[in-house]
Amino acid sequence: MSDVKKFCYLNRKAPYGTVYAWESLEVVLIGAAFDQDCSLVFADDGVYQLMKGSDTTGLGIKNFSPTYSALGDYDIKKIYVEKESLEERGLTLDDLQHLVWEDEDEDYAEKDSIMVVTKDELAQVLEEQDVVLSF
């Protein structure tokens, strides 16, 4: 049972319009709690999940956007965002939340979790995984 597998959560849907983004977050936190090697990928409309400045008061529904900033506390250090998906949607890294994790080997220095990668680099990331869960 001590086997650590590489789990990748592939997120391709916008938040709030459907329940996929929220469901993915719940499953990610479960995987992290079992000390697996988790990484998250945001591509296509999935990049919208990381937008900063979300305010759902007008909709009267729970705003789960702040939950992404807790991922670092669950030891999730690898969040890949597809460069082509951002560009196609007129977005840049500045439009996304600043997500960090704390490196205990370096006096808990905050390090960036988000890596903007090309689709070819993403292909490599997916290739390395044991399990890919798609949302």
Add this chain to the structure above:
Amino acid sequence: MSMLHTVNKSAYERGTLESCVSKAAKGSSVLLIEDGVYSAVKGGAKAGVIEKAMGDVSFYVLGPDVKARGLDEGKLIDGIKVVDYSGFVELTVNNDKVASWL
């Protein structure tokens, strides 16, 4: 005879907006709601769908949906009007018919 069209899907995921705009008559209104609001972002690859049709069709976005998705109103294509829920009601009342594009 005026018509209000609502679109609730992202143009980056589905062809709903393009299909709607291609069939919206001159003088009609298109209101982007839910994930449809993403299509209104300036500089996006699908922004042209709206920009090309703006002379013939009026475009609106639902403000609370824009805010929930973290989109700044300054990032929206110039000329798109932001409406709140009562503005949505007004649009439905001021048009003879409503077509929902899903």
